[in-house]
Amino acid sequence: MGIAKIYDPLIIENKWLVKWEKEDFFKxxxxxxxxxTILIPPPNVTGILHMGHMLNNTIQDILIRxxxxxxxxxxxxxxxxxxxxxxxxxxxxxLKEMGIKKHELTRDEFLEHAWDWTNKHGGIILxxxxxxxxxCDWSRTKFTLDKDMYESVQNMFIKLYDEGYLYRDKKxxxxxxxxxxxxxxxxxxxxxxxxxxxYLKYKLESSEEFxxxxxxxxxxxxxxTAVAINPNDKRYKNLVGKKLIVxxxxxxxxxxxxxxxxxxFGTGYLKVTPAHxxxxxxxxxxxxxxxxxxxxxxxxLNDYGMHYKSLDRFSVRKKIINELxxxxxxxxxxxxxxxxxxxxxxxxxxxxxxxxxxxxxMKKLSKPALDLVLxxxxxxxxxxxxxxxxxxxxxxxxWNISRQLYWGHRIPVFYLKEDKxxxxxxxxxSEAVKLFEEKYNxxxxxxxxxxxxxxxxxxxxxxxxxPISVFDGVRNPDNSExxxxxxxxxxxxxxxxxxxxxxxxxxxxxxxxxxxxxxxxYFTGLVRDKKGRKMSKQLGNSPDPDIxxxxxxxxxxRVGLLFCAPAGNxxxxxxxxxxxxxxxSNKIWNxxxxxxxxxxxESQKRKSHxxxxxxxxxxxxxxxxxxxxxxxxxxxxxxALMNLYKLFWDDFCSIYLEIxxxxxxxxxSQKLKRSTLTFLEKLLTLLHPFMPFITxxxxxxIVSYKNFxxxxxxxxxxxxxxxxxxxxxxxxxxxxxxxxxxKKQNMLSFKDDLKIYxxxxxxxxxxxxxxKLTNCDLIKKQIKGKDSETSFIVGKYxxxxxxxxxxxxxxxxxxxxxxxxYNLGFKNILEKKLSNENFVSNAPKEVIQKERKKLEDVxxxxxxxEEGIKKQNN
RNA sequence: GGGCGCUUAGCUCAGUUGGUUCAGAGCACUUGGUUUACACCCAAGGGGUCGGGGGUUCGAAUCCCUCAGCGCCCACCA
Numbered sequence: 001m002g003i004a005k006i007y008d009p010l011i012i013e014n015k016w017l018v019k020w021e022k023e024d025f026f027k028x029x030x031x032x033x034x035x036x037t038i039l040i041p042p043p044n045v046t047g048i049l050h051m052g053h054m055l056n057n058t059i060q061d062i063l064i065r066x067x068x069x070x071x072x073x074x075x076x077x078x079x080x081x082x083x084x085x086x087x088x089x090x091x092x093x094x095l096k097e098m099g100i101k102k103h104e105l106t107r108d109e110f111l112e113h114a115w116d117w118t119n120k121h122g123g124i125i126l127x128x129x130x131x132x133x134x135x136c137d138w139s140r141t142k143f144t145l146d147k148d149m150y151e152s153v154q155n156m157f158i159k160l161y162d163e164g165y166l167y168r169d170k171k172x173x174x175x176x177x178x179x180x181x182x183x184x185x186x187x188x189x190x191x192x193x194x195x196x197x198x199y200l201k202y203k204l205e206s207s208e209e210f211x212x213x214x215x216x217x218x219x220x221x222x223x224x225t226a227v228a229i230n231p232n233d234k235r236y237k238n239l240v241g242k243k244l245i246v247x248x249x250x251x252x253x254x255x256x257x258x259x260x261x262x263x264x265f266g267t268g269y270l271k272v273t274p275a276h277x278x279x280x281x282x283x284x285x286x287x288x289x290x291x292x293x294x295x296x297x298x299x300x301l302n303d304y305g306m307h308y309k310s311l312d313r314f315s316v317r318k319k320i321i322n323e324l325x326x327x328x329x330x331x332x333x334x335x336x337x338x339x340x341x342x343x344x345x346x347x348x349x350x351x352x353x354x355x356x357x358x359x360x361x362m363k364k365l366s367k368p369a370l371d372l373v374l375x376x377x378x379x380x381x382x383x384x385x386x387x388x389x390x391x392x393x394x395x396x397x398x399w400n401i402s403r404q405l406y407w408g409h410r411i412p413v414f415y416l417k418e419d420k421x422x423x424x425x426x427x428x429x430s431e432a433v434k435l436f437e438e439k440y441n442x443x444x445x446x447x448x449x450x451x452x453x454x455x456x457x458x459x460x461x462x463x464x465x466x467p468i469s470v471f472d473g474v475r476n477p478d479n480s481e482x483x484x485x486x487x488x489x490x491x492x493x494x495x496x497x498x499x500x501x502x503x504x505x506x507x508x509x510x511x512x513x514x515x516x517x518x519x520x521x522y523f524t525g526l527v528r529d530k531k532g533r534k535m536s537k538q539l540g541n542s543p544d545p546d547i548x549x550x551x552x553x554x555x556x557x558r559v560g561l562l563f564c565a566p567a568g569n570x571x572x573x574x575x576x577x578x579x580x581x582x583x584x585s586n587k588i589w590n591x592x593x594x595x596x597x598x599x600x601x602e603s604q605k606r607k608s609h610x611x612x613x614x615x616x617x618x619x620x621x622x623x624x625x626x627x628x629x630x631x632x633x634x635x636x637x638x639x640a641l642m643n644l645y646k647l648f649w650d651d652f653c654s655i656y657l658e659i660x661x662x663x664x665x666x667x668x669s670q671k672l673k674r675s676t677l678t679f680l681e682k683l684l685t686l687l688h689p690f691m692p693f694i695t696x697x698x699x700x701x702i703v704s705y706k707n708f709x710x711x712x713x714x715x716x717x718x719x720x721x722x723x724x725x726x727x728x729x730x731x732x733x734x735x736x737x738x739x740x741x742x743k744k745q746n747m748l749s750f751k752d753d754l755k756i757y758x759x760x761x762x763x764x765x766x767x768x769x770x771x772k773l774t775n776c777d778l779i780k781k782q783i784k785g786k787d788s789e790t791s792f793i794v795g796k797y798x799x800x801x802x803x804x805x806x807x808x809x810x811x812x813x814x815x816x817x818x819x820x821x822y823n824l825g826f827k828n829i830l831e832k833k834l835s836n837e838n839f840v841s842n843a844p845k846e847v848i849q850k851e852r853k854k855l856e857d858v859x860x861x862x863x864x865x866e867e868g869i870k871k872q873n874n
Numbered sequence: 875g876g877g878c879g880c881u882u883a884g885c886u887c888a889g890u891u892g893g894u895u896c897a898g899a900g901c902a903c904u905u906g907g908u909u910u911a912c913a914c915c916c917a918a919g920g921g922g923u924c925g926g927g928g929g930u931u932c933g934a935a936u937c938c939c940u941c942a943g944c945g946c947c948c949a950c951c952a
Contacts, residue, residue: 006914190950197952215952228952262951270952277952339950384879388947391877395948495947530885563900564886570945572886580901583914594911639888642900654916664910737918744906744918829894829933838932839893847893854895861895 003596003701007589009553009582013693017130025711026135028075030484036072037488038064039467040136041501045080045143046087046121049128049545051527051535051561051573052494058558059524059637060492061134065689066632067489068135069715075485076135077470078126079142082118084408084459085187085345089179091117091407107454110406128545132554133692135711142470144462145409152474153409153462154427156508161425165361172278173400175353177299178346181404182357184458185397188350190339197266197336198321201329202227205243205252212331214266216338217276218324219316221246222304223294224253226272228283231257233268246271247329248320249306256287275354291354299351313351357402358411358455362507366396369506372516378506379520381635385495392499401458408456416442417451464504467517474512482513491518494526522635525570527561532572548578555691556582562641562690584645585694588687591653592698594661595676601667609768613659614675616729620651621682622721628686629718641690648683655733659772677702682716732766739774755779823862830855 020026028035038060043053060076068074091114092102102110126141142149160166174183198218201210213227224246229236239255246253253272260279261270274284275293284291294304299313308316324330341350370393372378373386380386402411414432416422422442424435429447436442436450468474473482487509493502502521509517528534535542548557559581564571624647631640660676662668668676681699688695688710699710743752754776767778830851833839840848 003911005912007912185949213952217952260951265951273952279951338952341950387878391948395876498947569880569887574886574901576901577886579914583912586914587912590912590915592911597911634890636888639899642888645900653912657911658916661911741918747906750907750917823895826894833893833932836932840932842932843893851893857895 003589003593005590005593007586007694009555009585009693010550012697013133013549013554016693016696017133020135021130021138024139025709026074026076026137027139028073028137030480031073033071033073035485035489036064036067036074037485038076038490038492039470039488040076040078041491041493041497042079042081042142042144042463042466043125044083044086045118045123045125046090047083047125049125050542051545052524053125053129054132054545054557055524055527055561055571056492056494057129057134058132058561059522060490061132061558061692062562062637062689063490063492065135065692065711066715068711069685069688069713071714074135075137075140077140077142078129078134078136078138079140079466079470080122080126080144081459081463082143082145082408084403084405084456085176085179085181085183087118088114088405088407089345092179107406114407131549132545132558135692140470144459144466148472148475149462149469150409151427152465152469152472153457154412155474156465156512157412157457157461158425158427160360165365166425167359167361168356169359170354170356171359171400172276172281172352172354173357174341174343175297175299175351175355176343176346176348177295177297177351178348179343179405180297182353182355182400182402183343183345183350184400184460187344188341189344191342192337193340194335194337195340196333198324198333199267199331200247200271200324201331202244202247202269202271205245211244211269212267213269213271215271216336217273217317218320219301219308219313220273220276220294221271221320222249222301222306222308223273223275223292224249224251224271225274225284225290225292226253226256226287228256228258228261228270228272228287229268230259230261230263232259233261233263235268247324248327254287254289256283256289258283258286277352281354293354295351295353357400358413360399360401362396362398365511366393366503366507368510369393369503372506372510378516378518381520381522385498385521385523388495389498389503392503399458401461402453402455403458404454405456408459409462411453411455411457413453414450415453416440416445417449423453460500460504463501464508465512467505467509468512477512486513487516488518490520490522492522492524495523496526498523520635527573528570530572530574532570535573543573543575548575552578552582553585553693555585555693559584559641559645559690562638564638584649585691587649587653588684588691588694588698591648591657592680592701594657595673595680596701598662598673598676599667600670600673601662602669604662604666604669606669607768608765609772610660610672612729612763612765612769613656614672615725617651617656617679619721619723619725620729621647621679621716622718623723623726624651625686625716625718626721644683644686644690648687652679652683655773659769681708685710685713685716728763728766729769732762732769733773735766735770735778736773739770739776743774751775753777820862820866823858827855827858827862830858 040060041056043049064074064076091110094117095102095105095113105113122143126138129136130138144150144153157166174185174188175181176183195216197214197216199212199214200218200221202213203210211227215221227244229239236257240257241255243252243254245251256272258270260283261268270280270283272280272283272289274281274289274291276295281291283289292304294301295313296302296310300310301308301313301316303309305311305316308319311319321330321333342348343350370390373380373389380389412427413423413425414429414436416436422436422440424432424439426432426435429450429452432450433445433447436445462469465474467486467488468482471482471485472479473486476482491502491505505517509515526534529539529541533539533541545557552560557578560575560578561571561573563577563580564573624643628640628643631637631643656679657676660668660672681702684695684699692711696710699708702708739754739756740750742748743750743754748754752775754774756770756776756778757780762778762780770776770778834848834851834855
């Protein structure tokens, strides 16, 4: 036999990677077929593949390959995301290592470095996706900063502005002092920490009395412009109209009443710093307070910080507490555990900061998006995320889209240098000059008299256009591609970006095209290690995909991942599952070896049980294809794989092949070999989405299928199956199991041939199968009374084993009795149920019918069992 | 604080509209097996009062209440 005994994925997978690349198998263009479209959730351009990506993209590849096999024009668009803050942070770090500080560079110089970085590291991840077999249309690869994508983003901004969905406002935003940019709420993470709660003395004006104010941030007293108290607080009445002196600063500030103050917290007094807390800012608005910003962009203190000017906020905190203490202005300090806001990207403490930003008005824009999901136009798998989605949309807030970064889509707004309150929104400065004339009647502006907004847009502002912009549907809404491919079919992503991305794509899709962006959303779980911990660099528990692939093959890893990935559940990844996948590859390989080695020999007598096995496997295949399709329709991908795994391993190898396998040295008929190859071909087609490499290779090696392209072949059709054939066949397998069990219990070897007498009708081909799989003869014989010295019951037909002496005594009568008791109990319950008027009158007819059938079955079973026990006792 | 979800065999999970041939799968485990595709294998087997308690019902893993444990998302208080 020329084929290797052990399947070696490495060589074969590489061979197919090259071939797929060369022959452009995955290319898609609009045609007369129905489209099936998936857009990759674009990974960070400079990122590398982790387990989450693997899972995600394997699922996408399975869906897309299945669709391709099912006759759709399958199009999977790959691409990468510029990931503005994440990438910029990496570049800043890189520059730091080189001794260059970002602020020493001009915008253009910085961008040059960023592009160098991107060109150097970009695309690695796409190559890794190829390694795991992703069948993307690589000619369509997009990058969110490509020229057309860039323009799409800016066009969207302009459209939204023109239609009144954008505004510029001063608000308290989350400020990342390290990256020196604002963050969206979604980019802020909270961590519990124990810090100190300081009680500071605020003297009443022209009095020696003081009140205590509790704060965790004593360094912000420089920005205090009031102290607030809840108007329902009893102390409030005595204090109205009085003033306090801010310690150290000696600023005189009013006491104001505000319902948002929690009287239970601290002393019930809240120092109000409108520039550095959202809540304080609102109190400030309500009470007309001054706003004093005390920080520089890096969160060091500015001129208002007096002698602490230029020092960092945290060192000021330490120093100012000492000073307050020395001056008797600190009453006490207590431990206090609360949540600290941290930047997702730089991990530094977020500083609330007042600043002017661009916002998207979300309420009206997002209104239709909720219905699209609630009424089922868009389906979520698993369903539970509909509620999460609903909850967010119902409480949606305006979206801050400005980011004080260089790397990204620059905001297309031009300001008059002289007076920045005057601005126009457009693509270029030459257009801006015209618009200034129209809008403000300012004529003959020089281009150096206007300046473009320094900020870029939030990364997600480009992401929410992804399903439209990859087909150029923002700039050209009527082009043939967008009309053909949009709406896309499925989106596969993690639930962690349901708000960042999924919801916003639905919103933008509805806004731009009055249509959904995708029909189904499949949420994958988080990949954890087998102890349930998140995978992280620090723990070192995240396996390297390249190493996994080398060890188990891409097919093996794909199968391993899918074995543990029910939709929406986190999956506990374990190497051994990949090993199971690898073993499965080997099993498939060896099944092929066996079949391939069949010699044709027409002189063999036709065996009826072979025909029966073929019939059975055909019907069984029809049945399993139906259930696999059903699993696919419900996005139960791992269920589909498990069914296939069992179909191939148990049904095809352990049963079918074991039956039709010729005895040593003998051959098979042409017809049998052809049928078997047809089954193998169908199974490989079914397996292809999960294991594209090995299935391609084997199909390629089956001689008669040389020109058969598995990628585009037809998914086996199935509408119905003959359940009688399946039942009859299964019964013989049931007998086989019982006989094997019997042999094992009686310490007989597989080779020992027994004569087994049976009383009821069995078909010849059923007998043939038992004979082939157990090496035992089944002989039909009416057994009367004492003749049946050795009887052993299985199933509803009952049969008798005659092995002269030893077996007889070891037959387990207790087992039979146990089974009898169970069935008697069952019968009791059924009879009780059926004689219960409440049941008969209340339960649906079909249920009653079913119960009656059960009763009949159980009665005949009891009869057989009783007879069997009687025979044993004789 | 607001919202969502989970608890079924040693592990990871299936169990659609309540109906005892649904208590199931894979892995792990135990036992036996190797000249004849595969030990990356074959065969057989043992495991669970479906988290606790209560209720609805003729009937509950499935519906309701409650207790206990776990997890996620959102908001964030000085």
